[in-house]
Each structure stands twice: as C-alpha cells, then as structure tokens.
Amino acid sequence: MARRSSAKKGRWRLAASLLVVLLAFSFVGIGVWATFTSTTSASTSVSSGTVVIQLGATGASTNRLNVNASGIGPGDTVQRSVDLINSGTMNLSTITLTTTATTSSLLDTDLTNGLQMAIDGCSVPWTESGTSPNFTYSCSGSSSIVLASRAVVGSGLALSSLGAVTAGVTDHLRVSLTLPTAAGNSFQNQSSTIQYAFTGVH
Numbered sequence: 001m002a003r004r005s006s007a008k009k010g011r012w013r014l015a016a017s018l019l020v021v022l023l024a025f026s027f028v029g030i031g032v033w034a035t036f037t038s039t040t041s042a043s044t045s046v047s048s049g050t051v052v053i054q055l056g057a058t059g060a061s062t063n064r065l066n067v068n069a070s071g072i073g074p075g076d077t078v079q080r081s082v083d084l085i086n087s088g089t090m091n092l093s094t095i096t097l098t099t100t101a102t103t104s105s106l107l108d109t110d111l112t113n114g115l116q117m118a119i120d121g122c123s124v125p126w127t128e129s130g131t132s133p134n135f136t137y138s139c140s141g142s143s144s145i146v147l148a149s150r151a152v153v154g155s156g157l158a159l160s161s162l163g164a165v166t167a168g169v170t171d172h173l174r175v176s177l178t179l180p181t182a183a184g185n186s187f188q189n190q191s192s193t194i195q196y197a198f199t200g201v202h
Contacts, residue, residue, distance in 0.1 A: 049090035053164065053200040056083030061128045065175065065196055069133050075181040079137050081126045084171040084198060086164040092200040095165060097147065097157045103193035106186060111151040113183045115192070119147035121161055122172045137174045146173060152194060164200075
C-alpha cells in the first residue's frame, strides 16, 4: 500500500508540475500578443497654382505690337508699347523673349546692319504721341533697360528689371526697332514679319 500511495503521489506531483509549466507558457503567450495601441490622423488639401502671362489689350497703347511699319530707312526707329501682365497666381523665376521672323529678309538675317531691337520699361504707362503707325513714347515715371540693343531675332532672351515676375504685376514696355545708318542699298524694298513670344517660368 505504501508503494501505491507513493506512486500515486508522484503522478500527482508530475501532473501539477506540467500544469504549472503550461500556465507559465500561457502567461508568456499573453505577454507577447497583447499590446496597447493609439491612432491619430490629419488631412491636408493640396492644389496647384497657375502660371499665366499675357499681353495687354490690342487696339490701344497697352499693345501696339500688331501695328505694322513701312517705309523705314537707315537711322529710323519704330517704337511700339506693350503691357506684359502676370495674371497667374504664382511668382516667376524668369521671363524670356523669343523673336522669330515668320516672313524673313535682310532686315532680320543681317545681324549687324539689319534691324536692332531694344526694350525699355516704365514704372507707369508710357505716354503715347503721334498717330498710327508713327507712334513715339515718353516715360513720366522711372525707366529701366529690359533688353539692351541687339539683333532683332533671338531665342530665350533674358529680360531684366521686370516686375511681372511677381503674380498680379504689370510691366509697361516699349519695344524699339532701329535700322542702322550703315544699312546700304541692298536693304531697299525688304520686308520682315517679327513674332514675339514671352515665356514665364516658375
């Protein structure tokens, strides 16, 4: 009887030991898989701006670039006013000008004796004098050089002293085309059509 009792007690001890081990593993498992969490969130609305530059309305001193000139000779200068407007919502890093001759002649292909172009700015609208197509302009405010005199045709010409790099600002410009006095007889009866393209870059 003593042996049976001892064996029985041994089995109970073994079972109790196994139960303790299983409970220990259970608590370890709970410790691994149970976590505390918290979440928070926010949202942001994003919209893009606009880059828009345009010229002033035609038919007035805000844009005379479409007024043709004829009968010019060596030493003559043709002046045209135009407003350059940043009507977008974004400031610009640069504004450049590209001029091309859609109708070409010696007037635009001769870089030295052909037409020379210069652009000036005025802090206020230019004062226009004369009658079409012989307009002249004077500045009653402060003037600045936007593009120094150079051959009329050029690509990506950098324009300086422009307020229109800022959104909502208008620049008052005067474009001058001069036929140098050195232009000889070969420049008679020549005709060119100059196209102006302003490009703004954010």
